[in-house]
Amino acid sequence: GDAFQFSDSAIAGNDRLTGGGATSTNDMYGDVYLLRGLGGKDTFVGGAGTNTMYGDARQMSGTGGTDTFAGGAGTNTMYGDAYLVTNGGTGGADTMTGGSGTNTMYGDAYMFSDSVVAGNDRLTGGGVTSTNEMYGDVFVLNGLGGKDTFIGGAGTNTMYGDARALSGTGGTDTFTGGAGSSTMYGDAYMIIDGGTGGADTMTGGNGAASVNTMYGDAFQFVDTVIAGADRLTGGGAGSTNSMYGDVNVLYGLGGNDTFFGKAGASTMYGDAYTLYGTGGADTFTGGTGANTIYGDAYELKASGIGGKDVITGGAASTQNKLYGDAFLLAGAGGNDTITGAALVANSMYGDADTFSVGAIGGNDRLVSGTGNDAMWGDAANRGSGTGGADTFVFLVKNGIDTVYDFMQTDLDKINLNALKLASGAQFQSFAAFSAAGRIEVVGSDTLLHLDAVSAASIAHTVLLLGVTGLTAADFIF
Structure with missing residues (x-):
C-alpha cells in the first residue's frame, strides 16, 4: 500500500487494494512489509483468485490501523494487522467480511511474539456457498485476547473467539450464528494449562438451515484451566441448537453460565457433554421451541459432582425435558431447582434419567407448572443409587x-x-x-x-x- 520498507518516521497512507481475476494470486500489504510505526486505514477487496491480505504488514511491532477487508469469490486469507505481531505491537480494530469462496480470517495475526495487545475486531462470514474459519485474534494466544465480534454468514462458519489454542486469557467476545451451520468456540478450540476463558456471549442464527453448536469456552481443556462465565442463547424458529456451557469433556471446575432458549429446538449442557470434574452453578431458561436441558452434562462420571443449577422450562414450548444434573449419573448430583413452565407438560428429573451403581442424588426442589407434569426427584431408573x-x-x-x-x-x-x-x-x-x-x-x-x-x-x-x-x-x- 505504501512501500516495501519505511525508514525512520513515516506516515502510512490510507490505501485501497483489490485482487485480480480468477486465475490470479494476490499478496496485499496495507502499508509495508515490516512495520514499526502506525499503520494506515486501508481497504482490501479480494478478487476471484487466491488472495492473501495483510492489514498493515507481514511483520509488525507497531500499531495496526483500522483496516477493512472484503473477501472475493476465490480463496481469501486475511490478517487484520500482520502475519506476525512482535513485542510491543498493538492490533488495530479491523473489520472483515468473507466472500463467496473459502475465507480464513485472523482478527490480528497468525502469531503473536512476546507482549502484544490484541485489537477489538469484527468478523463476518460470507454467503451461502462460503466456508468461513474465523479467529478473533491469532492462531495461538499466550496473552490477553481482544473483545471481538463474530457474525456468521449463510455458509459454513467456524468461529474461535480468540485463537485455535489458548494459554492466556480469553477476551469477552460476542457471537451471532448465521443462516447456515455455525460452530462457535467462546475462546479457542483448546485451552491449555494456565488458560482462562473469557465471559463470552453467543446467539444462534435463525431459519430451518441454521444449525448452531456453541461451546462457551472451548472444545477441550488441557491441565489446569479456568472456565469463563458465558451467556448462550439459542437461535430462532426452525433452528437447531446444541449449547455447552464450557467444553465437550470437563475434568476441572465448570463456569457459572447462563442459557436462554428461543423459538428453535435447543439442547443445553450446563458444563459439558461428559463431566469428570465439578459443575458450575448454571442458570437456564427454556424458549418456545423444544427444550432439553441438562444442568451439568449428558453423562456425569463417578468422579463428577453436579453444580447447584437453576432450570426453568420454556413457556408455550412444545417440550420441556429438564434434568437437574445429567441423563446418566454415576457421581454426585447437585442441589438443583427445577421449575416447570405454565401450560406445558414438563418432564422434570431432579438428578438424572438413570443412576449407575454408586450414584448419589442431590437434594433437589421441583416446582410444578400449570400443565400436566411428570416429576422424578432423583431418577426415572434409580437402580441401586442413593436418592436425595x-x-x-x-x-x-x-x-x-x-x-x-x-x-x-x-x-x-x-x-x-x-x-x-x-x-x-x-x-x-x-x-x-x-x-x-x-x-x-x-x-x-x-x-x-x-x-x-x-x-x-x-x-x-x-x-x-x-x-x-x-x-x-x-x-x-
Whole structure:
C-alpha cells in the first residue's frame, strides 16, 4: 500500500487494494512489509483468485490501523494487522467480511511474539456457498485476547473467539450464528494449562438451515484451566441448537453460565457433554421451541459432582425435558431447582434419567407448572443409587401431575405452602387437609386433590405412585 520498507518516521497512507481475476494470486500489504510505526486505514477487496491480505504488514511491532477487508469469490486469507505481531505491537480494530469462496480470517495475526495487545475486531462470514474459519485474534494466544465480534454468514462458519489454542486469557467476545451451520468456540478450540476463558456471549442464527453448536469456552481443556462465565442463547424458529456451557469433556471446575432458549429446538449442557470434574452453578431458561436441558452434562462420571443449577422450562414450548444434573449419573448430583413452565407438560428429573451403581442424588426442589407434569426427584431408573431429600412444590391450579419416586425414607417433602396462602382453611395443616378428604388412597398409590374449590375435583391433582400412609412429616404447609 505504501512501500516495501519505511525508514525512520513515516506516515502510512490510507490505501485501497483489490485482487485480480480468477486465475490470479494476490499478496496485499496495507502499508509495508515490516512495520514499526502506525499503520494506515486501508481497504482490501479480494478478487476471484487466491488472495492473501495483510492489514498493515507481514511483520509488525507497531500499531495496526483500522483496516477493512472484503473477501472475493476465490480463496481469501486475511490478517487484520500482520502475519506476525512482535513485542510491543498493538492490533488495530479491523473489520472483515468473507466472500463467496473459502475465507480464513485472523482478527490480528497468525502469531503473536512476546507482549502484544490484541485489537477489538469484527468478523463476518460470507454467503451461502462460503466456508468461513474465523479467529478473533491469532492462531495461538499466550496473552490477553481482544473483545471481538463474530457474525456468521449463510455458509459454513467456524468461529474461535480468540485463537485455535489458548494459554492466556480469553477476551469477552460476542457471537451471532448465521443462516447456515455455525460452530462457535467462546475462546479457542483448546485451552491449555494456565488458560482462562473469557465471559463470552453467543446467539444462534435463525431459519430451518441454521444449525448452531456453541461451546462457551472451548472444545477441550488441557491441565489446569479456568472456565469463563458465558451467556448462550439459542437461535430462532426452525433452528437447531446444541449449547455447552464450557467444553465437550470437563475434568476441572465448570463456569457459572447462563442459557436462554428461543423459538428453535435447543439442547443445553450446563458444563459439558461428559463431566469428570465439578459443575458450575448454571442458570437456564427454556424458549418456545423444544427444550432439553441438562444442568451439568449428558453423562456425569463417578468422579463428577453436579453444580447447584437453576432450570426453568420454556413457556408455550412444545417440550420441556429438564434434568437437574445429567441423563446418566454415576457421581454426585447437585442441589438443583427445577421449575416447570405454565401450560406445558414438563418432564422434570431432579438428578438424572438413570443412576449407575454408586450414584448419589442431590437434594433437589421441583416446582410444578400449570400443565400436566411428570416429576422424578432423583431418577426415572434409580437402580441401586442413593436418592436425595427432594421437595416437590405445587402451586395454585397445578394441573394434573404425577410424582414417580416420592420416597419417605429419603425424607422427601410435598410443599403446599402456596395453597396455604391462597386457598383457605383446608390447606392450613395436615390435619385440616386430611380431614377435608383431600388425600385419597387408590390401590397402592395416593391421589392428592388440590383444587381450591372442591376436594372432590380431579382438575388439579397430584398422583404419588407407589405411596400410601402419608403423615404430617411428609408435608410442608
